[in-house]
Amino acid sequence: MSRRGFLRWSASVGTAAAGSGKLLAGLRKRRTPGGPAARLSPSAPGAAGAASRESLSVSAERMVRTGCPSHNCGGRCLLRVYVRDGVITRIEGDDRPGDIVADPQLRACIRGRAYRRRQYHPDRLTRPMKRTGKRGEGKFVPISWDEALDTIASEFRRIKAAHGNQAFYVPYGTGSYSQTNGRQTAERLMSLFGGSLGYYNSYSWACISAATPYVYGTAVTGNQRQDWLNSRYILMWSWNPAEMRDGTNTEFFLRKAREKGARLVCIDPRLTLSAAALADEWIPIRPGTDAAMMTAMAHVMITENLYDAEFVRTHCIGFDSGQMPTGAEGAESYREYVLGTRDGVAKTPAWAEAVTGVPGDTIARIAREYATTKPGVLYQGYGMQRRAYGEQVVRAGCVLAAITGNVGVPGGWASGIALQARDGGPFWLVFPTGANPVKAQIPSFLWTEAVLRGTEMGPDDGLRGAGRLDTNIKCIWAVACNALVNQHANINRTARILEDERLVEFLVVQDNFLTPTGRFADLLLPACTQFETWGVEDGWKYGDEVLLMPKIVDPPGEARSDYRIAADIADRLGLGEAYTQGRDERGWVEAALDRFRKTRFPGLPSLDEFERSNAGVYSVPVTKPEVAFADFRRDPEKHPLPTPSGKIEIFSKRLLDMNRPDEIPAVPKYIREWESPFGPEAAKYPLSVIGHHYLARVHSTLENVDWLNEAFPQRAFINPVDAEARKIRSGDPVRVFNDRGTTVLPCRVTPRIMPGVVAIPQGAWWTPDADGVDRRGSVNVLTSERWTPLAFGNAQHTIMVQVEKAEKD
């Protein structure tokens, strides 16, 4: 009381309170426009409350329920967007009554809640522009749409005549999934124009999507999430849904599972937001060594007889030498690898301790807990598979799930990529891109190879659909794509490649902002946001709902939807009719709803009804969660897996036959990474960097939103042990570097990361100074373009660096 004792507790409170009534009276009765909330679902079709149009007449403010702008965020949420005089005035969340586990509210995260600051950002692109300086300098002048579209049409024709259709490339980029905004609109035009070089795989899930089917024959390995409430033990391995979401409400379901008594353990180099709030225990692990810990857990289970021997016998192959597939009888079984029968190295917890940095007794305890607290979940996050031998950790986790008998049972979890719907998960994109006449496909991560030496690429570089390419990539049309420069590995290398106008001859970039990718554009086109055109989205990965995205406000300046831009180009190429089929954006949303209705959402209302209801979302309550492999579990003979053996392939003869045992072993193994604390490179670059997902962004989208930067500023996270050794204090700018590049950014010294590891949140926009040093903390100046052996995937978290204190600017 002392410091404020001079003020008396007295009349001031009472006086003000008496006056407050009048002040507040005028604000008390405020009408909520847009009608009350109600659920639109199979049990209550069309029961979605008062229509919005009536309220339009009585109030200048209207409210539209809409799907949150559809980026690659890990969520699909419901927003209530308030509009007055054509301007969005505020954004609120899902207000549907009955927030239950079977059909919970779809509450948006900080990114969606901050969206107004992106929508009305002063840097929005509003006019087409053409490059004036050298490519990559970022100098542009505004031009008319006519000039832009004519230039594109003539360049497309020229390049097609000179190089053929394999020279065109619409790159991987995940800026928009609303159907009428996003790269798919360009792909459709390319299909009509004779085709473009295709790609497969992603920067998110390369190894997990490629490796999971080698074990289970399918990517549909997940139970529906509500089933976690039946689990007694959940290992969150490299899994951080609180920051990357991984499905709206995933963190909420985990909370519910914990409340029901499940024990949750989080294994991660960082004490993540998830580890702090969702888990009972955090186990830090050295990046890139997760497969070693998994292998040692198998060692404990085998030597202590804790594995499910009966399930292994009836449902798996390759566990021991008694159950090897035909033609591989003499090969090393999983048991032999774990026990070290052939290589002389028993993969004990003590062995793994030296590799992983996790105490051996902790490894043994977690092995016992997971093997005996059933049913249990070993959920594999994606960060640990974006690494040098990311395929191994995927398969090693699947094997633990299999040998503990957690496959095909409620409360269990088969691991792997864990798509859930029987048809392979959500649709993400249903906008029809048409059949691409060019059959050749490259792995998405190898596009720079196809620019530099496409004609030399073959199956060894993951090329599919053709023996060789006829041409290198000559034309890139990047739509909602900052992956080309900012999210691809080794930005300095990518920049050098794109700067050379003899390689890529024509580069069009379409976006809301001048991104680091946009800096390299020959033509830069202003795209509208998802609030400015019609769209529709379904649930992220888990897909139990469809969210409508009506056009809410007009785009600024001359910005257009990606669909409209592609349609306008199509017109110039004489393909207008074929491209649009007479539809506008809303018309394609109608077609998309039709697709949803004919497949997973038979009760979906018509677009008119959906719009009129202002419900925003159609959800399917999950009252009886699906359990993957339940049939196979019950009767493996009658319901075999789609693997060559019909069983869970702990040993894969397909992988054996690739004859690359050091990098693609037939049983999952720990393989030391090509950059690691254990190699000679560690003398120069002793610290591992991981580029985790950050709440301030969706990859690189939302990078420039002030409210998000205020909440989660960009910085490097470093342990006090490593900081003290370098005389670094919290808040100091640090220089993080290796042979590929340097970035300078502030640091946060925190015990929430293990010694030897630095975290730089991925997605910050590359901002080189005059010396080529990035000043924003863009982790991809440090990453390597080297790809993983089996999936041809990105290994962007396998990085070694040095860190030193930088001078303050």
Place this chain on the structure above:
Amino acid sequence: MVHQYAFFFDASACTGCKACQVACKDRNNLETGLLWRRVYEVAGGGWEKRGGVWVPSVVAYNISMACNHCEKPPCALSCPVNAIGKREDGLVFIETWRCIGCRYCEWACPYTAIRFDASTNTVSKCNFCFDAVDAGAPPACVAACPMRALDFGDLDALRKKYGDVNRIFPLPDPEEAGPGLVIKPHRDSAKAAAAEAEVANWEEL
């Protein structure tokens, strides 16, 4: 009849995602630098080398906090121009037009809820989204929480539902102000003092 509105905060479930903070900013049009609801990251403890490996004894949790609309609000008590009042339902409000920018209230508030805006030379703070609450809707922060870690209601009712804890490390002694606050502690909060934990994210606040 509500006598004293209050917030419930579940520290055991809060991830620190700050959806509450930004929902508040959007609803109240708060420029960058102005935070009516804030999320304090509490972190501490350290690492010890045992054998060849580093072993952590780290504590980490979050405290999401706006204005606690105290029963005996020190801010109101400190205001020389009677600009801070309390409604019959307990909500503490600022009549900005009276504010002279002396910042005594900011100094007096034990929860750093009062925020000074140099551009207008006035203070402001969480108003409990009183217009929404009066209309029967929850405050923006409560409705926003993806973890459902926030609730609101009459203080007595919240205490019946969630218990009567209103202080976890490092919050100040609640005795004097009587905050409208009920907390479910995080498992680490009992260990935080011994671990010499502190608010780790002042640069975000």
